[in-house]
Amino acid sequence: MSKILTVSPSPHIHSSDSTRKIMLRVVYAMIPAMLWSVFVFGFDAARVTLIAIAACLAFEFLIQKYLLKVKPAITDGSALVTGILLAFNVPANLPWWIIIIGAFAAIGFGKMSFGGLGSNIFNPALVGRVFLLISFPVQMTSWPVTQQSGVDAVTGATPLGIIKEALNNGVAVSEIASKLPVPKDLLLGNIGGSLGEISALLLILGGIYMLITKVITWHIPVAVIGSAALLSGIFWMVNPELYINPVYHILSGGMMLGAIYMATDMVSSPMTPKSQIIYGAGIGVLTILIRLFGAYPEGISFAILIMNALVPLLNRYIKPRRFGEVKKQPAKA
Amino acid sequence: MLKTFKLGGVHPPENKISANAKIEVLPLPKSVFIPVAQHIGAPAIPVVNKGDVVKVGQIIAKSSSFVSTNIHSPVSGKVKKVDVATDSSGYTRQGIFIDVEGDEWLEEIDRDETLKTDFDFDAKTIIQKIQDAGIVGLGGATFPTHVKLVPPVGMKAEVLLINGVECEPYLTSDHRLMLEKPEEIMVGTKILMKALNVEKAFIGIENNKPDAIQLLTSKASKYPGIGIVPLKVKYPQGGEKQLIKAVTGKEVPSGGLPIAVGAVVSNVGTAFAVYEAVQKNKPLFERVVTVTGKGVKKPSNFKVRLGTPTTELIDAAGGLPEDTGKIISGGPMMGKALATPDVPVTKGTSGILILAESEAKRREYIECIRCGRCVSVCPMGLEPYLLMTVSEKHLFDRAENERVLDCIECGSCSYTCPSNRPLLDYIRYGKAKVGQIVRSRKK
Numbered sequence: 001m002s003k004i005l006t007v008s009p010s011p012h013i014h015s016s017d018s019t020r021k022i023m024l025r026v027v028y029a030m031i032p033a034m035l036w037s038v039f040v041f042g043f044d045a046a047r048v049t050l051i052a053i054a055a056c057l058a059f060e061f062l063i064q065k066y067l068l069k070v071k072p073a074i075t076d077g078s079a080l081v082t083g084i085l086l087a088f089n090v091p092a093n094l095p096w097w098i099i100i101i102g103a104f105a106a107i108g109f110g111k112m113s114f115g116g117l118g119s120n121i122f123n124p125a126l127v128g129r130v131f132l133l134i135s136f137p138v139q140m141t142s143w144p145v146t147q148q149s150g151v152d153a154v155t156g157a158t159p160l161g162i163i164k165e166a167l168n169n170g171v172a173v174s175e176i177a178s179k180l181p182v183p184k185d186l187l188l189g190n191i192g193g194s195l196g197e198i199s200a201l202l203l204i205l206g207g208i209y210m211l212i213t214k215v216i217t218w219h220i221p222v223a224v225i226g227s228a229a230l231l232s233g234i235f236w237m238v239n240p241e242l243y244i245n246p247v248y249h250i251l252s253g254g255m256m257l258g259a260i261y262m263a264t265d266m267v268s269s270p271m272t273p274k275s276q277i278i279y280g281a282g283i284g285v286l287t288i289l290i291r292l293f294g295a296y297p298e299g300i301s302f303a304i305l306i307m308n309a310l311v312p313l314l315n316r317y318i319k320p321r322r323f324g325e326v327k328k329q330p331a332k333a
Numbered sequence: 334m335l336k337t338f339k340l341g342g343v344h345p346p347e348n349k350i351s352a353n354a355k356i357e358v359l360p361l362p363k364s365v366f367i368p369v370a371q372h373i374g375a376p377a378i379p380v381v382n383k384g385d386v387v388k389v390g391q392i393i394a395k396s397s398s399f400v401s402t403n404i405h406s407p408v409s410g411k412v413k414k415v416d417v418a419t420d421s422s423g424y425t426r427q428g429i430f431i432d433v434e435g436d437e438w439l440e441e442i443d444r445d446e447t448l449k450t451d452f453d454f455d456a457k458t459i460i461q462k463i464q465d466a467g468i469v470g471l472g473g474a475t476f477p478t479h480v481k482l483v484p485p486v487g488m489k490a491e492v493l494l495i496n497g498v499e500c501e502p503y504l505t506s507d508h509r510l511m512l513e514k515p516e517e518i519m520v521g522t523k524i525l526m527k528a529l530n531v532e533k534a535f536i537g538i539e540n541n542k543p544d545a546i547q548l549l550t551s552k553a554s555k556y557p558g559i560g561i562v563p564l565k566v567k568y569p570q571g572g573e574k575q576l577i578k579a580v581t582g583k584e585v586p587s588g589g590l591p592i593a594v595g596a597v598v599s600n601v602g603t604a605f606a607v608y609e610a611v612q613k614n615k616p617l618f619e620r621v622v623t624v625t626g627k628g629v630k631k632p633s634n635f636k637v638r639l640g641t642p643t644t645e646l647i648d649a650a651g652g653l654p655e656d657t658g659k660i661i662s663g664g665p666m667m668g669k670a671l672a673t674p675d676v677p678v679t680k681g682t683s684g685i686l687i688l689a690e691s692e693a694k695r696r697e698y699i700e701c702i703r704c705g706r707c708v709s710v711c712p713m714g715l716e717p718y719l720l721m722t723v724s725e726k727h728l729f730d731r732a733e734n735e736r737v738l739d740c741i742e743c744g745s746c747s748y749t750c751p752s753n754r755p756l757l758d759y760i761r762y763g764k765a766k767v768g769q770i771v772r773s774r775k776k
Contacts, residue, residue: 011744118700271705322714
């Protein structure tokens with residue numbers, strides 16, 4: 001027998017899936033919203049996206065090669081996803097150097113400082129976004145005028161910004177109604193905002209693609225959106241003049257982007273369906289509380305980061321249902 | 334809605350390319366090597382010496398304790414030596430070498446192949462006959478069958494489950510047996526029911542074998558008490574606990590035996606061997622073995638005498654393909670990779686699977702991305718990523734608390750991991766260590 005055989009323990013076959021393929025599917029899912037951002041904001045959106053991707057890949061490569069001294073693994077697609085998500089979370093007119101700082105915060109602080117892919121507690125793109133939001137509040141909240149003519153585009157402020165200002169100044173909802181886009185425009189994305197968050201419809205479309213290709217399960221998005229709708233719905237029913245109806249909360253701001261693409265990040269979300277629902281509900285509730293009572297008009301980034309911090313705890317204490325679980329007999333008195 | 338088990342499971346490509354190949358009788362080998370340890374439990378003790386002349390079916394090694402079993406000569410000829418050699422585990426094991434001369438069977442074995450349905454034995458006699466015939470679980474576990482038929486004191490079997498699931502990709506030996514020996518399997522099932530004193534038996538078959546389901550269902554009316562249960566295709570449904578759950582809806586408690594929920598599970602191959610032992614006085618010395626693989630010229634199902642070198646099976650299936658990278662004894666999910674094909678077929682050999690070089694090597698693994706897929710596919714509701722980590726870090730008490738001993742080693746976690754992590758390798762290590770700790774505690 002001249003042939004040398006491979007000997008390894010079972011199993012001897014592997015599903016064709018890989019981490020790289022999963023990351024690429026996330027990228028495919030974001031393409032419709034990406035194209036829409038270019039359509040709405042023009043070349044600026046493409047500029048921001050490309051700079052964010054290039055900077056994330058570059059920082060990943062440099063840190064892995066020269067700081068961690070490991071084989072750079074930028075082809076795994078994770079830095080690409082972070083780059084796109086970071087771009088999705090900033091205004092389209094953000095100066096290039098701020099984007100690069102954001103990419104550094106995302107990859108350097110958010111991911112590599114914890115040990116790289118799989119070890120980060122927080123969603124890297126959100127670390128980058130929040131870092132920028134706190135460091136450059138002016139640039140991060142001045143929204144570009146959308147380029148579409150003929151549509152009722154909001155200039156200078158996002159729907160959530162208008163709502164927050166009214167809430168802070170005690171202006172009744174009915175008085176700002178004319179300033180707000182109609183729900184159809186929220187769905188389609190004829191509104192101001194960060195470049196990837198505006199079209200709820202296209203974000204949902206990508207989410208359905210990720211559901212079908214099993215990149216995500218329904219638990220987190222449904223829990224986030226459901227709990228946010230529930231809580232904002234309760235406030236709205238108690239005082240509809242003070243609190244706007246839940247449709248605006250669900251369709252505006254980063255709700256869809258956060259619920260479908262950011263909260264579902266595999267690395268920083270919990271493992272079992274039960275803990276995913278708790279985690280998602282926590283995000284939904286915190287988001288609404290921040291929007292209604294916090295300092296910022298939008299709260300989903302903070303909500304996700306706060307719940308990210310609880311994930312190790314959820315993984316530790318919420319166990320999957322074991323096969324053949326023997327119920328503990330109550331101790332006899 | 335077809336029945337299946339609830340927790341976890343995967344769908345590897347079925348690749349049942351030998352499903353239409355009728356069972357062929359493999360020509361007698363020139364010499365055989367019969368390891369004395371080819372079952373779970375104590376090795377049998379050789380009772381023949383160099384130079385002895387043996388007949389087919391003659392006992393050559395005797396059961397050494399209750400959980401052990403007899404081994405019979407699969408050939409007639411002269412004992413060449415009692416020595417050690419490598420078996421499919423890769424270890425050297427004691428065994429008996431026989432040079433084949435002619436094909437002379439013991440006279441009490443009924444070689445007539447006509448179906449014999451009637452039997453008039455009491456449970457005790459049946460169990461004795463099964464024990465004498467050296468029957469073990471032929472699905473691959475090789476647990477001595479007579480042990481299962483004697484429930485521990487205070488426990489009573491309520492239902493017998495016959496495992497015709499064959500959920501391992503590629504393997505078709507059980508499928509062919511069901512198609513070619515349906516009534517023998519039914520009679521074998523009746524005999525086992527009598528031995529266990531149960532009124533009900535179910536034969537579970539996955540839905541990817543509609544011909545077997547149809548055939549057995551059509552025969553079932555003649556055998557009251559036996560039901561055929563079509564099951565949704567899902568790996569590892571052939572696992573004892575998963576099959577019980579799928580058919581009866583009951584869960585064997587953690588650490589418990591199937592008898593704890595009143596179930597006893599046997600493979601269809603075992604039921605057939607029981608038929609032959611009880612009705613034909615034929616001990617277990619041959620079995621059906623699938624020889625398959627994408628590069629194999631003639632994927633086949635052979636009836637093989639135990640002890641036949643694997644190389645002869647491969648030659649009969651068209652020879653070893655040029656690009657062979659791995660030879661597996663058993664299926665691709667739970668089978669053992671062979672270091673050399675120069676090992677004998679034993680009671681537990683359900684198939685020989687040949688993988689090409691391109692399929693043989695594992696891909697390089699990267700960091701866990703905590704996608705949770707291993708958790709969602711684990712049929713035991715465990716957290717493989719966590720068990721791997723704690724085993725790797727030698728946190729064995731944590732591994733025990735996280736129920737590493739519940740792992741059935743089905744490999745669904747490693748199969749599904751997108752980062753190609755060797756989850757099961759580490760879990761096996763943790764299991765072995767925790768097992769040692771638990772045993773030392775009992776002392």
